[in-house]
Amino acid sequence: MTAKKKKSPKAPPSAFTEKTVPPITDNPERSDTKAHEQIPLESIEAPKNLPAHGIWVYIEQLQGEVAPVSWELMGVGRQLADKLNCPLSGVLLGHDIQPLTELAFQYGADTLYAIDDPMLKPYTNECHSIALVQLCQAHHPEILLIGATTTGRDLSGSVATALRTGLTADCTQLDVDVDNRKLLQTRPAFGGNILATILCRDRWPQMATVRPRVFSKPEKQPERSGAVVWSDLGLDPSKTVMEVVERILDERTEGYLDEADIIVAGGRGLGSKDNFKLVEKLAQAIGGMIGASRPAVESGWAPYSHQVGQTGLTVRPKLYIAAGISGAIQHLVGMQNSDVIVAINKDPDAPIFRVATYGIVGDAATLLPAITQELGARMHGAPLGTERQL
Amino acid sequence: MNIAVCLKQVPDTSEVRINPKTNTLMREGIPSIINPYDVHALEEALTIRDRLGGRVTVLTMGPPQATDSLRKAISYGADHAILLTDRAFAGSDTLATSYILAGALGRLMDREPLDLIFCGKQAIDGDTAQVGPGIASRLGWPLLTYVTKIDGIDPTNQVFQVQRKIEVGREVVRCRLPALVTVVKEINEIRYAPLPDLIRAAHYPVEVWTNADLGLDASQLGLKGSPTWVNKISTPPMREKGEVLAGSDVAPAETARILADKLIPHIVVPNR
Numbered sequence: 296m297t298a299k300k301k302k303s304p305k306a307p308p309s310a311f312t313e314k315t316v317p318p319i320t321d322n323p324e325r326s327d328t329k330a331h332e333q334i335p336l337e338s339i340e341a342p343k344n345l346p347a348h349g350i351w352v353y354i355e356q357l358q359g360e361v362a363p364v365s366w367e368l369m370g371v372g373r374q375l376a377d378k379l380n381c382p383l384s385g386v387l388l389g390h391d392i393q394p395l396t397e398l399a400f401q402y403g404a405d406t407l408y409a410i411d412d413p414m415l416k417p418y419t420n421e422c423h424s425i426a427l428v429q430l431c432q433a434h435h436p437e438i439l440l441i442g443a444t445t446t447g448r449d450l451s452g453s454v455a456t457a458l459r460t461g462l463t464a465d466c467t468q469l470d471v472d473v474d475n476r477k478l479l480q481t482r483p484a485f486g487g488n489i490l491a492t493i494l495c496r497d498r499w500p501q502m503a504t505v506r507p508r509v510f511s512k513p514e515k516q517p518e519r520s521g522a523v524v525w526s527d528l529g530l531d532p533s534k535t536v537m538e539v540v541e542r543i544l545d546e547r548t549e550g551y552l553d554e555a556d557i558i559v560a561g562g563r564g565l566g567s568k569d570n571f572k573l574v575e576k577l578a579q580a581i582g583g584m585i586g587a588s589r590p591a592v593e594s595g596w597a598p599y600s601h602q603v604g605q606t607g608l609t610v611r612p613k614l615y616i617a618a619g620i621s622g623a624i625q626h627l628v629g630m631q632n633s634d635v636i637v638a639i640n641k642d643p644d645a646p647i648f649r650v651a652t653y654g655i656v657g658d659a660a661t662l663l664p665a666i667t668q669e670l671g672a673r674m675h676g677a678p679l680g681t682e683r684q685l
Numbered sequence: 686m687n688i689a690v691c692l693k694q695v696p697d698t699s700e701v702r703i704n705p706k707t708n709t710l711m712r713e714g715i716p717s718i719i720n721p722y723d724v725h726a727l728e729e730a731l732t733i734r735d736r737l738g739g740r741v742t743v744l745t746m747g748p749p750q751a752t753d754s755l756r757k758a759i760s761y762g763a764d765h766a767i768l769l770t771d772r773a774f775a776g777s778d779t780l781a782t783s784y785i786l787a788g789a790l791g792r793l794m795d796r797e798p799l800d801l802i803f804c805g806k807q808a809i810d811g812d813t814a815q816v817g818p819g820i821a822s823r824l825g826w827p828l829l830t831y832v833t834k835i836d837g838i839d840p841t842n843q844v845f846q847v848q849r850k851i852e853v854g855r856e857v858v859r860c861r862l863p864a865l866v867t868v869v870k871e872i873n874e875i876r877y878a879p880l881p882d883l884i885r886a887a888h889y890p891v892e893v894w895t896n897a898d899l900g901l902d903a904s905q906l907g908l909k910g911s912p913t914w915v916n917k918i919s920t921p922p923m924r925e926k927g928e929v930l931a932g933s934d935v936a937p938a939e940t941a942r943i944l945a946d947k948l949i950p951h952i953v954v955p956n957r
């Protein structure tokens with residue numbers, strides 16, 4: 296896990312930051328001119344529905360680091376491409392991205408479509424959606440998969456509309472109907488109580504975003520390589536309408552929850568912030584990170600970045616320990632793909648036991664310290680699973 | 686500053702039933718609310734109007750009952766409300782919905798210029814987060830999603846600055862006006878509606894636009910204009926039945942020992 300992303304006060308130099316930008320304060324005087332120049336996506340023609348071919352995976356990167364979900368998608372994309380007997384391609388947008396290109400092939404791509412342009416250095420919806428739309432119109436992918444990160448959701452909505460095609464958000468299963476060449480896009484609907492399989496008719500690409508950690512990351516194949524197809528963005532920097540002034544990255548000392556191998560999560564059943572510390576102690580003892588249900592976050596026991604579930608993160612650790620969590624469907628959708636689930640709850644009928652590998656009926660406040668002591672002592676000296684073995 | 690806010694009326698519960706014939710949502714009998722994120726979008730629009738002047742217009746597409754949400758928005762302090770309703774709109778997916786809303790916003794702009802359009806980051810019944818981006822794309826307006834704060838607005842120079850949430854932190858973005866913004870809940874606290882506004886809301890003449898007013902291409906509306914369709918509904922697969930290790934009658938230390946026996950193989954990586 297990389298810990299290199301510390302607070303970086305300024306965004307990397309971009310096409311914009313060379314201008315000095317004065318701070319904006321409210322200025323109540325209304326201008327009488329509404330004239331503004333911009334690049335309307337509307338001016339990009341919708342595709343003429345030429346025969347579409349191939350599966351594309353959008354490779355999301357930030358400052359040279361690829362979002363893990365992109366490789367997870369490359370894994371499932373490979374399976375779909377083999378079924379449809381078509382090529383699998385990556386799409387990479389950014390500046391100075393050459394070093395990332397070989398990774399795409401090592402994770403399974405046959406081809407990589409790439410645009411390297413200073414205007415793509417910081418992500419902006421404006422330039423990235425134009426770039427992706429242009430590539431789609433030039434090469435007609437049949438299927439386009441994007442990670443359901445904030446950036447992926449920001450981008451996919453714009454691109455799907457510009458291409459006048461369908462988009463299914465937050466898929467948790469993907470398959471293909473080989474005869475009709477349809478992407479079967481399955482997503483939890485209505486609070487996760489049901490799964491809906493959605494199809495896109497007569498429009499291409501068939502677009503879907505997929506939640507991180509739903510699919511596992513494929514093994515890297517160092518010997519694989521392929522061809523990079525470079526394109527030009529061809530936009531006029533003076534006509535862009537938005538600029539990233541600054542990017543403030545979270546202190547990342549312990550990594551992201553959705554990359555953790557071990558998560559110890561607490562819920563409302565812990566009763567107090569003090570008791571929630573028992574969760575933190577166990578996590579510390581076994582090299583895990585803390586997770587939380589929504590009520591635990593709302594009570595201020597844990598930060599939002601640790602919330603697991605429908606409105607938080609989807610996680611897929613090797614071990615998920617849930618203490619004082621009832622197992623509402625909105626929580627389950629975020630953790631039920633964990634390899635091993637331990638539930639500690641005083642109510643033997645709590646729904647969490649339905650997904651638990653191991654269930655313990657009892658008081659979390661007394662059990663957590665006992666488990667911390669036992670596991671801490673038995674694991675003493677042993678190197679902990681810091682790397683996910685897939 | 687003239688601002689439009691797109692609201693969605695959503696069922697107040699996630700326990701929604703599906704019509705097995707059409708595979709669409711059955712909304713009947715379920716109490717409705719304004720999508721919670723949209724309430725924050727409205728609040729932000731009202732705050733800006735109170736500071737800089739102008740008008741706030743709320744729009745919603747939905748059945749006639751969606752007027753309730755518009756009245757609620759008027760009670761919060763919105764200046765004007767427009768309901769977009771037509772049988773031809775029913776069953777629209779996000780692509781068709783953004784077409785209808787963008788069409789209505791275009792019509793509104795024939796009447797008065799707009800500087801900002803606000804939406805919630807997503808609706809809690811669909812969770813797609815696609816309609817805001819779709820409207821922006823159709824209007825050719827810049828899009829700023831997941832906005833946590835508006836730092837400042839300069840209408841004279843037609844520029845504003847926001848902070849938005851990204852996966853690994855946040856970023857400060859400066860953008861030209863007009864623009865479309867989607868907001869997260871952290872952006873503000875909702876104020877309560879004062880009594881006079883409640884009275885005004887009850888009597889407010891909500892404007893109603895059908896497709897006869899909008900003149901949109903019928904082939905792009907409703908089910909017909911929606912490329913995505915639900916093919917199958919299923920229930921999530923259950924995990925295999927687990928093992929109950931110990932009940933409340935076993936001493937905590939003993940329970941911990943039994944659990945540790947099970948877990949150690951999963952969490953310790955063998956020495957390499």
Ligand SMILES: Cc1cc2nc3c(=O)[nH]c(=O)nc-3n(C[C@H](O)[C@H](O)[C@H](O)COP(=O)(O)OP(=O)(O)OC[C@H]3O[C@@H](n4cnc5c(N)ncnc54)[C@H](O)[C@@H]3O)c2cc1C
Binds near residue numbers: 639642
């Ligand atoms: C649209 C929507 C989105 C949502 N998104 C999320 C989300 O992302 N994540 C999320 O978690 N929730 C989410 N929720 C909320 C979800 O529905 C549940 O309300 C929530 O998960 C319950 O949290 P909990 O299990 O901590 O609390 P509760 O449901 O109150 O459960 C507490 C549990 O602790 C047990 N308990 C009590 N005392 C003890 C003790 N001493 N020892 C052991 N056990 C004890 C109780 O038996 C009970 O089972 C969402 C809800 C909606 C409507």
